[in-house]
Amino acid sequence: MNQDNIAINVQRAVKRYGTFTALKEISLSIYDNEFFTLLGPSGCGKTTLLRMIAGFEDVTEGAIQLFGQEIETLPPNKRPVNTVFQNYALFPHMSILDNVAFGLEMLGRSKSEARAKAGEMLELVQLSQFAKRKPSQLSGGQQQRVALARALAPQPKVLLLDEPLSALDLKLRKAMQIELKHLQRETGITFIFVTHDQEEALTMSDRIAVMSAGELQQLGSPRDIYEAPRNMFVADFIGETNLLEVSVDDIQNGRATCHLGGGHELTCNEVQGIGVGAKVHMSLRPERLFISEAAKETASLRGKVVENIFVGTDISTIVDLADGPNFIVRTSNSDRGNKRIFEPGSDVFVNMELGAARLLVD
Amino acid sequence: MAAGAASGGSATTDTYREARTWLLLPSWLILAGLSLIPVCLMLIYSFLTKEFRGGVIWDFSLAAYDQFFFDRGLFGDDPAQIEWTYIAIFWRSIWQASAATLLSLAIGFPTAYFIATRPERNRAIWVFLITIPYWVNLLIRTVSMKFLLRDQGPLNDMLIGIGLIDTPIHIVNTNFAVQLGLFYSYLPFMVLPIYAAVERYNFSLSEAAADLYASKFTTLRRILLPAVKPGVVAGCILVFVPSLGSFLAPDLLGGAKNFMIGSLIEEQFKGNAGNWPFGAAASMILLTIVLILLLIFARQQARAEKEAH
Ligand SMILES: Nc1ncnc2c1ncn2[C@@H]1O[C@H](COP(=O)(O)OP(=O)(O)OP(=O)(O)O)[C@@H](O)[C@H]1O
Ligand SMILES: [Mg+2]
Numbered sequence: 001m002n003q004d005n006i007a008i009n010v011q012r013a014v015k016r017y018g019t020f021t022a023l024k025e026i027s028l029s030i031y032d033n034e035f036f037t038l039l040g041p042s043g044c045g046k047t048t049l050l051r052m053i054a055g056f057e058d059v060t061e062g063a064i065q066l067f068g069q070e071i072e073t074l075p076p077n078k079r080p081v082n083t084v085f086q087n088y089a090l091f092p093h094m095s096i097l098d099n100v101a102f103g104l105e106m107l108g109r110s111k112s113e114a115r116a117k118a119g120e121m122l123e124l125v126q127l128s129q130f131a132k133r134k135p136s137q138l139s140g141g142q143q144q145r146v147a148l149a150r151a152l153a154p155q156p157k158v159l160l161l162d163e164p165l166s167a168l169d170l171k172l173r174k175a176m177q178i179e180l181k182h183l184q185r186e187t188g189i190t191f192i193f194v195t196h197d198q199e200e201a202l203t204m205s206d207r208i209a210v211m212s213a214g215e216l217q218q219l220g221s222p223r224d225i226y227e228a229p230r231n232m233f234v235a236d237f238i239g240e241t242n243l244l245e246v247s248v249d250d251i252q253n254g255r256a257t258c259h260l261g262g263g264h265e266l267t268c269n270e271v272q273g274i275g276v277g278a279k280v281h282m283s284l285r286p287e288r289l290f291i292s293e294a295a296k297e298t299a300s301l302r303g304k305v306v307e308n309i310f311v312g313t314d315i316s317t318i319v320d321l322a323d324g325p326n327f328i329v330r331t332s333n334s335d336r337g338n339k340r341i342f343e344p345g346s347d348v349f350v351n352m353e354l355g356a357a358r359l360l361v362d
Numbered sequence: 363m364a365a366g367a368a369s370g371g372s373a374t375t376d377t378y379r380e381a382r383t384w385l386l387l388p389s390w391l392i393l394a395g396l397s398l399i400p401v402c403l404m405l406i407y408s409f410l411t412k413e414f415r416g417g418v419i420w421d422f423s424l425a426a427y428d429q430f431f432f433d434r435g436l437f438g439d440d441p442a443q444i445e446w447t448y449i450a451i452f453w454r455s456i457w458q459a460s461a462a463t464l465l466s467l468a469i470g471f472p473t474a475y476f477i478a479t480r481p482e483r484n485r486a487i488w489v490f491l492i493t494i495p496y497w498v499n500l501l502i503r504t505v506s507m508k509f510l511l512r513d514q515g516p517l518n519d520m521l522i523g524i525g526l527i528d529t530p531i532h533i534v535n536t537n538f539a540v541q542l543g544l545f546y547s548y549l550p551f552m553v554l555p556i557y558a559a560v561e562r563y564n565f566s567l568s569e570a571a572a573d574l575y576a577s578k579f580t581t582l583r584r585i586l587l588p589a590v591k592p593g594v595v596a597g598c599i600l601v602f603v604p605s606l607g608s609f610l611a612p613d614l615l616g617g618a619k620n621f622m623i624g625s626l627i628e629e630q631f632k633g634n635a636g637n638w639p640f641g642a643a644a645s646m647i648l649l650t651i652v653l654i655l656l657l658i659f660a661r662q663q664a665r666a667e668k669e670a671h
Contacts, residue, residue, distance in 0.1 A: 054569075054573060056572075075572070076569070076572040076573055077571075077572045077573070077574075077576055077577060078575075081573070082574065083570070083573045085566060085569075087566060089564070089566040089569065090570075091570070091571075091585060092567075092589070093588045093589065102571070102574050103574035103575060106574055106575035106576045106580065107575055151574075154574065
């Protein structure tokens with residue numbers, strides 16, 4: 001990722017459909033060669049933003065620049081941008097090969113050259129044997145991979161991917177994730193990747209923009225977003241977390257002491273903008289908690305084990321705090337040697353590393 | 363078409379088959395009663411002997427076809443020569459119908475596209491507006507058209523008025539007038555099927571084409587047209603076939619010179635001067651030509667389809 005060179009600059013962009021505002025003053029810059037992800041729940045405006053960049057929706061207010069050039073001056077077919085459409089939009093009367101070759105042909109390559117290159121792209125998405133078929137003769141996941149190959153073939157400067165892996169099974173999706181990431185590094189194409197799968201976003205992106213209801217909630221690296229969520233929405237949407245209502249009792253030396261119902265007390269790092277007496281939410285990631293039989297010095301909360309849930313790599317333990325809310329604690333299965341799994345009904349203490357708790361602005 | 367084939371293929375159980383037979387019976391009856399039987403009657407009449415005051419004598423005869431294709435002189439005893447009169451009329455008719463079809467396509471396609479791309483709630487109104495003129499009887503519409511196109515009619519008056527021309531253009535009694543008349547008679551048959559096809563078209567395909575650097579024109583040619591082709595083909599057939607057999611527009615707008623098949627056939631059944639077997643034979647020949655043209659077209663479609671694979 002090349003921070004000196006901005007590929008796409010969105011400045012206070014607003015999109016309204018009649019009286020409905022789909023995007024509310026979005027501002028963000030996407031760097032050249034960056035793997036940039038738009039993450040957010042359904043209907044939050046991800047596709048709308050992509051369509052504005054691709055040129056299929058006009059910008060109601062604000063501006064978008066593509067490599068420094070005002071985007072309104074470029075019709076869609078003149079933008080060095082290709083799109084993997086959420087609904088694929090494959091040409092039904094053309095073979096798979098011709099679909100993939102279309103963009104190259106339009107760029108003036110000879111038919112044979114375009115087809116040869118299209119063949120390579122089909123190999124990449126593992127669909128060579130279907131080159132002669134029509135799109136309707138493929139499964140949903142296969143069609144999705146054709147859409148991907150078609151958008152990649154002309155080697156655009158910017159690739160817009162609208163949930164390009166959503167129809168694939170887990171194994172194929174993981175393989176394609178690696179393939180895409182690899183391809184992005186190799187070709188230097190700027191990827192703008194839309195997903196509502198937060199794990200996919202975390203593993204693939206250089207930076208993530210978390211959106212909700214047409215607003216940008218947080219923009220940052222996967223680590224930032226995961227470990228330092230700025231608000232409730234981000235903490236809740238990214239990963240699993242325990243959200244607790246707390247009041248801040250005291251702040252000293254950058255440490256805030258808070259209490260939650262039932263007389264439990266917790267210490268965590270201070271957050272700008274949250275002062276003594278504030279009633280706010282606190283996020284505690286389940287994997288940063290652990291359970292013990294006896295109280296430890298670092299914030300221990302007394303409770304009773306309700307249930308253990310096996311989730312493959314981890315075991316989630318639900319602990320009911322005495323006079324407090326339920327907690328989820330995750331124990332990695334690979335750690336089982338060191339950490340005990342307590343039977344339901346056991347009296348236990350929930351402990352945390354220092355700095356595991358984070359206060360959130362609402 | 364694909365859906366029909368699929369449901370036909372899945373008809374495996376006996377009850378399903380039985381139900382299908384009974385449910386299709388009304389359609390078969392209508393097809394037989396309104397299409398097959400009349401055609402058979404016409405075929406039979408074309409091989410009968412003519413009665414001089416209209417009607418037929420039930421004697422087998424090839425005279426009608428002979429009269430159509432061969433000239434045996436005034437008394438029928440000269441050596442047979444090809445009779446060009448009727449072939450020329452047929453040829454002119456095909457030509458006129460083709461021109462009218464192209465004209466309808468040129469005007470009808472943009473119209474249909476325009477309607478199909480209006481907001482959904484307005485489309486019905488546009489379709490309604492297109493069909494309103496067709497509530498008026500065809501005869502009245504065609505006569506009115508003649509008045510409009512006359513040398514001293516409103517069209518010429520207007521063109522002279524705005525200074526585009528000095529002397530009236532003669533439109534009435536030309537081939538072009540007939541083409542205009544046919545075009546106007548059958549325009550909705552072109553607009554409606556194309557409209558239906560464009561309305562079903564997935565416009566995100568056009569977006570995808572633009573995204574892949576295709577110009578507007580290329581998108582139209584390579585993406586939209588192939589997708590709506592069934593509608594275009596249906597529209598062309600629906601205009602061409604009735605144009606070919608039409609007699610009102612050629613009679614009223616074309617004058618005696620621009621006689622078409624329809625008029626020729628019409629005359630054979632009018633009053634006492636007619637010749638029923640000859641009219642039936644001409645109709646059969648017309649039917650055959652249309653069938654052959656459609657078959658050639660279908661074959662070509664199939665071949666093009668195969669090549670695209
Ligand atoms: N043409 C339109 N007219 C009116 N409202 C629209 C239109 N297109 C989208 N919207 C609205 O704008 C909002 C954002 O839609 P968008 O398609 O961008 O969502 P998304 O984030 O891509 O969701 P998903 O994850 O489900 O694809 C939605 O509430 C949607 O209903
Ligand atoms: Mg979307």
